[in-house]
Amino acid sequence: MKRSQFLKSAGAAFVLPAVWPWAASAQSERSNCVLVPSETPGPFPLDLTENTFFFRQDIREDRAGVPLRQKIRIVGADNCDPMPNVRVNIWHCDRDGDYSGYAAMGSEGQTYCRGYQMTDANGECEFVTIFPGWYPGRTTHVHFQVHVSSQYSVVSQWTWPHAAAVEVATAHSALYPEGPDPLPPSQDGVFTDGFQLQLADLAWDEAAQEYVSHYEATVEGAGVSGVGYQELTTSAHLALGQNFPNPVARATQIPLDLKSAGEVVWSLWSPSGACVVRKDLGMCAPGRTVLDVDFDALGVPAASYLYQVEVFNASGRFSDVKRMTLLK
Known part of the structure; x- marks a missing residue:
């Protein structure tokens, strides 16, 4: 825009x-x-x-x-x-x-x-x-x-x-x-x-x-991609993609690339700062993981949300966050 x-x-x-x-x-x-x-x-x-x-x-x-x-x-x-x-x-x-x-x-x-x-x-x-x-x-x-x-x-x-x-x-x-x-x-x-x-x-x-x-x-920096937000230490362990489709009508997918195996936790946050959903996805292998999110099942209202992925591995805890919009 x-x-x-x-x-x-x-x-x-x-x-x-x-x-x-x-x-x-x-x-x-x-x-x-x-x-x-x-x-x-x-x-x-x-x-x-x-x-x-x-x-x-x-x-x-x-x-x-x-x-x-x-x-x-x-x-x-x-x-x-x-x-x-x-x-x-x-x-x-x-x-x-x-x-x-x-x-x-x-x-x-x-x-x-x-x-x-x-x-x-x-x-x-x-x-x-x-x-x-x-x-x-x-x-x-x-x-x-x-x-x-x-x-x-x-x-x-x-x-x-x-x-x-x-x-x-x-x-x-x-x-x-x-x-x-x-x-x-x-x-x-x-x-x-x-x-x-x-x-x-x-x-x-x-x-x-x-x-x-x-x-x-x-x-300073270039627009569109938003890659500047990622901490360098985080990018060495994970790459969180933008959900698709976005805005979301009913369901969406979140791409996640892991550089090494780790425990993955996914959470959804409202604009007021409240954690709406938090799910432990267990141990995930290196490579591409796609997180399927069904908003009908979650039962949350239409709004702009932030989604966060946390990865716990042998080197520590690493996380990244992006924004999505739910239409209902």
């Missing part, structure tokens, strides 16, 4: 700009896309890598604020095509400017407004959250990390046009007691080198009673 198709897929309930903010900017020497600038992770990052609790679409928890549906698209600079199966972490403050997980803010042990998703075949993922507040010295913003492999990840931030952020707080003043954000991105020290590649759009969806935002980031 190209950039124009991604915009059209958002629906007609709200108006989006005809082009993305950086469409007319200077092009990268390596491709038709421009690499997103790297930024500081800020004073409040948390490592989500080993905590599958944060694999979730809805990251609001108990935080008050106007609903925001944030759509993100990741493309590769080599060919400007979408990058599927890469992990996108995001974190931001609540309406009062506080981050979860920090004793100084009275939020130690809390986890609101943090989570990660895997991009689908179009390089896209989506979060349900609240529109962030602000705090002194910073404009309204969201931190994000695109984890492509164990050797490469990008940490950056996006923001919105200042007038749009002010309008959110003004139109929903009861939800934002601190008032509108007083600092435009142009006066934020983090964005002093420019922020045109870090601007998301924002529009109100009257039917859904929520704001919808789109942000696209270009990172």
